[in-house]
Amino acid sequence: MASLKDNIDMERLPSHIAVIMDGNGRWAEEKGQDRLYGHYHGVESVRDIVEGCAEMGIGYLTLYAFSTENWDRPGDEVKGLMELLVETIRKEVATLNKNNIRLHVIGNMDMMPGYAKSELADALADTNGNTGLNLVMALSYSSRWEIVEAVRNITADVKSGKLDPESINAETFQSYLCTADFPNPELMIRTSGEYRISNFLLYQVAYTELYFTPVLWPDFRKENLYEAILNFQQRERRFGKTSHQVQPRPPAKS
Ligand code: IPE
Ligand code: IPE
Ligand code: MG
Numbered sequence: 001m002a003s004l005k006d007n008i009d010m011e012r013l014p015s016h017i018a019v020i021m022d023g024n025g026r027w028a029e030e031k032g033q034d035r036l037y038g039h040y041h042g043v044e045s046v047r048d049i050v051e052g053c054a055e056m057g058i059g060y061l062t063l064y065a066f067s068t069e070n071w072d073r074p075g076d077e078v079k080g081l082m083e084l085l086v087e088t089i090r091k092e093v094a095t096l097n098k099n100n101i102r103l104h105v106i107g108n109m110d111m112m113p114g115y116a117k118s119e120l121a122d123a124l125a126d127t128n129g130n131t132g133l134n135l136v137m138a139l140s141y142s143s144r145w146e147i148v149e150a151v152r153n154i155t156a157d158v159k160s161g162k163l164d165p166e167s168i169n170a171e172t173f174q175s176y177l178c179t180a181d182f183p184n185p186e187l188m189i190r191t192s193g194e195y196r197i198s199n200f201l202l203y204q205v206a207y208t209e210l211y212f213t214p215v216l217w218p219d220f221r222k223e224n225l226y227e228a229i230l231n232f233q234q235r236e237r238r239f240g241k242t243s244h245q246v247q248p249r250p251p252a253k254s
Pocket of ligand 1: 021022023026027067070081192
């Protein structure tokens with residue numbers, strides 16, 4: 001069967017794709033099930049998309065799995081999500097290693113339950129040597145938290161004399177964010193028909209191409225990913241310049 005993948009220009013893939021995986025709850029409710037049923041099915045989509053990115057040779061995939069604000073959801077849902085996280089990581093580490101995928105985590109780990117923290121620490125250590133796809137899980141993450149943390153750490157380093165305040169520039173600032181080791185995303189996908197960023201990578205998306213789809217996360221599969229990448233490849237990224245500057249045309253004949 002023909003796949004949209006055949007139309008993708010493999011030389012112009014986004015180096016980093018970020019995904020706001022939204023719509024699990026609505027997907028479950030549409031089926032008369034409870035919200036956790038949707039989260040469980042969302043894991044299938046994660047598996048498919050991680051595999052799709054690894055197959056194409058994408059460098060970085062960041063998945064927004066749990067936001068700082070999600071801690072305020074009903075206790076049962078939060079507990080269920082944490083258990084699902086631990087169970088999934090435990091099950092998937094072998095596959096990550098088989099596919100040369102390195103796991104990273106960004107977010108406020110202080111808020112995570114102890115059992116989840118230790119499972120994550122083991123998975124990070126176990127996949128540490130992998131050199132293929134970098135899979136970044138945003139957990140207990142929010143941009144405002146990250147930016148405030150960066151400011152706190154910068155202030156502490158200035159105070160202790162480690163950092164000269166006059167030397168602070170955009171590069172210094174980025175080096176204090178959780179994403180210091182990763183390039184900024186080139187493509188950000190949000191599922192479920194919501195048109196907002198919900199506190200995700202606010203500093204990093206300054207020039208990211210945004211792609212919104214009505215598909216609910218548990219229905220999102222590789223073909224949907226290919227569609228997003230094809231859409232990305234049709235865009236002209238100008239970074240503040242003019243169209244002529246980014247796509248120099250031959251001079252007009254006189
Ligand atoms: C996304 O799905 C997963 C998380 C935020 C953890 P939701 O749970 O937000 O699903 P909807 O938006 O209520 O449908
Ligand atoms: C964003 O989804 C967070 C994650 C996907 C983890 P939400 O469902 O929490 O976002 P809002 O509340 O609709 O903005
Ligand atoms: Mg949601």
